[in-house]
Amino acid sequence: MSDVVTVSLRAPLTDPLQVEGLTADRVAGLSECEIAALPASLGARQARLGDFFDVKGERSDRLRVVGALKHVHGVAAGMAGGELVIDGDGGQGVAQGMTGGLVVVCGDVGADAARAMIAGTLVVFGRTGARPGRGSRRGSIVALGGIDMPVTYWCACTYEPPHVRLLLTYLRRRYGLNVEDQMIGGRYRRHCGDAGDPGRGEILEWVG
Amino acid sequence: MNIRGVFIEDTFAEGFSMAAARVVITAASSKWSRAAALKLTGFATSIIACKCEAAIERELTPDETPDGRPGISVLLFAVNAEGVKRRLVERIGSTVLTCPTTSCFDGLPDATDRVLVGRALAAFGDKFQSSTVVGGQRYWRVPVMEGEFLLQESFGVQKKAVGGGNFLILAEDAPSALAAAEAAVEVMDGMPGIILPFPGGVVRSGSKVGSRGYQSMTASTNDSYCPTLRLTTGSALVEGVNAVLEIVIDGLDADAIIRALRAGIEAACRPGVRTIAAGNYGGNLGPFRFPLRQIMAGGC
Numbered sequence: 001m002s003d004v005v006t007v008s009l010r011a012p013l014t015d016p017l018q019v020e021g022l023t024a025d026r027v028a029g030l031s032e033c034e035i036a037a038l039p040a041s042l043g044a045r046q047a048r049l050g051d052f053f054d055v056k057g058e059r060s061d062r063l064r065v066v067g068a069l070k071h072v073h074g075v076a077a078g079m080a081g082g083e084l085v086i087d088g089d090g091g092q093g094v095a096q097g098m099t100g101g102l103v104v105v106c107g108d109v110g111a112d113a114a115r116a117m118i119a120g121t122l123v124v125f126g127r128t129g130a131r132p133g134r135g136s137r138r139g140s141i142v143a144l145g146g147i148d149m150p151v152t153y154w155c156a157c158t159y160e161p162p163h164v165r166l167l168l169t170y171l172r173r174r175y176g177l178n179v180e181d182q183m184i185g186g187r188y189r190r191h192c193g194d195a196g197d198p199g200r201g202e203i204l205e206w207v208g
Numbered sequence: 209m210n211i212r213g214v215f216i217e218d219t220f221a222e223g224f225s226m227a228a229a230r231v232v233i234t235a236a237s238s239k240w241s242r243a244a245a246l247k248l249t250g251f252a253t254s255i256i257a258c259k260c261e262a263a264i265e266r267e268l269t270p271d272e273t274p275d276g277r278p279g280i281s282v283l284l285f286a287v288n289a290e291g292v293k294r295r296l297v298e299r300i301g302s303t304v305l306t307c308p309t310t311s312c313f314d315g316l317p318d319a320t321d322r323v324l325v326g327r328a329l330a331a332f333g334d335k336f337q338s339s340t341v342v343g344g345q346r347y348w349r350v351p352v353m354e355g356e357f358l359l360q361e362s363f364g365v366q367k368k369a370v371g372g373g374n375f376l377i378l379a380e381d382a383p384s385a386l387a388a389a390e391a392a393v394e395v396m397d398g399m400p401g402i403i404l405p406f407p408g409g410v411v412r413s414g415s416k417v418g419s420r421g422y423q424s425m426t427a428s429t430n431d432s433y434c435p436t437l438r439l440t441t442g443s444a445l446v447e448g449v450n451a452v453l454e455i456v457i458d459g460l461d462a463d464a465i466i467r468a469l470r471a472g473i474e475a476a477c478r479p480g481v482r483t484i485a486a487g488n489y490g491g492n493l494g495p496f497r498f499p500l501r502q503i504m505a506g507g508c
Contacts (some may be wrong), residue, residue, distance in 0.1 A: 162311045162358035169276040170343050
């Protein structure tokens with residue numbers, strides 16, 4: 001068992017790569033070889049995660065995904081627990097259908113992040129792409145680098161959420177992430193939704 | 209044995225088993241974490257009437273707290289884990305939940321025995337509460353008028369905690385006894401893993417088990433150490449001793465109490481103090497014995 005599993009993209013991609021099962025809770029029960037054998041698809045071509053990524057570590061519910069991942073879609077989709085950190089930009093559908101755990105994107109994230117989320121937390125340090133949290137029932141998106149707020153979310157208030165302070169302090173200490181003090185102690189707009197599928201999801205938008 | 213002319217009696221302090229929790233309170237400033245801690249630990253001097261014993265352990269710097277804010281740690285002792293849980297639910301709910309800007313965390317993360325406190329208290333949120341997991345621990349977010357109160361789900365319980373560590377300061381007069389007690393408290397205050405649950409860390413009304421005259425009383429005055437009764441009871445006091453004060457120590461383990469006893473007794477050996485003794489009940493109260501001379505000789 002490793003402290004953390006690191007999955008590193010060997011070379012930047014130009015075509016979209018869809019990954020399946022690349023979640024912290026799934027990886028927690030897999031060996032290095034089994035992680036490398038997780039399914040992926042490049043267009044119509046079926047492939048394995050190990051065809052594009054180097055895998056280091058095994059059987060940990062802490063997963064780091066490293067590289068230029070803008071064209072890697074579906075990371076953390078359906079994740080049910082554990083922690084997954086994307087060291088850079090994330091592609092589309094990150095944390096889609098998530099039911100638990102923590103996903104952190106250190107850069108920007110593509111469209112449809114945390115779509116149909118049921119529970120868990122997604123933190124985005126960069127810009128959050130289109131349609132975040134669409135159809136989500138519960139769970140939190142913490143948007144630190146700008147977001148086009150969906151019209152189906154309504155602003156409840158601007159406040160200092162204590163759990164975000166705890167969470168960001170934890171990320172700074174546990175992962176050494178470069179978290180600004182103003183983010184930790186800052187104020188956030190709390191947007192509640194998704195109204196299209198009435199739920200208790202939230203988007204916390206950092207306002208400084 | 210003498211320390212600077214103060215006689216150390218050949219006796220032992222008798223401790224008993226307790227269960228304990230450490231509560232970490234953070235707030236926007238140490239003013240508010242302390243305000244909550246003082247209320248949380250109010251009326252918690254003796255298990256006899258207060259159902260628990262609690263006090264502030266020490267102040268915490270932002271680097272030491274889970275959320276990076278100024279904090280304070282509190283130790284709470286009860287007879288067993290269930291008692292710890294009940295007291296935490298009652299007291300955190302009435303004192304920390306209500307206090308502006310505070311959050312409340314478990315201070316014994318490595319303890320394998322745990323009690324669920326957050327879930328019970330989160331019901332104050334009237335089903336508007338929600339939970340989140342950070343670092344493998346669940347926290348409850350309870351909506352309050354100020355914003356949200358954050359509270360950890362489970363608190364570790366130290367089942368091998370010890371209550372009733374003590375020593376007695378037998379002095380020529382009340383001012384000397386008080387000065388010695390204050391000196392002892394000053395060095396013990398803030399030592400890790402212990403609290404001094406009585407006012408200012410000092411007890412003037414040491415008790416014995418049961419009562420001579422009233423069947424319903426579970427404890428009554430320790431007449432052997434009351435100077436006014438020296439000639440009317442089987443007194444433990446010699447002529448010239450006119451005031452006695454007691455320091456009571458609760459610890460997360462016996463070693464923490466030994467360290468505190470050693471430091472406190474050393475500081476209490478001052479002019480005007482005749483003897484350092486200790487309260488024991490012949491071994492009938494609890495399984496822990498803290499022999500004063502052995503401890504002061506560096507043993508134990």
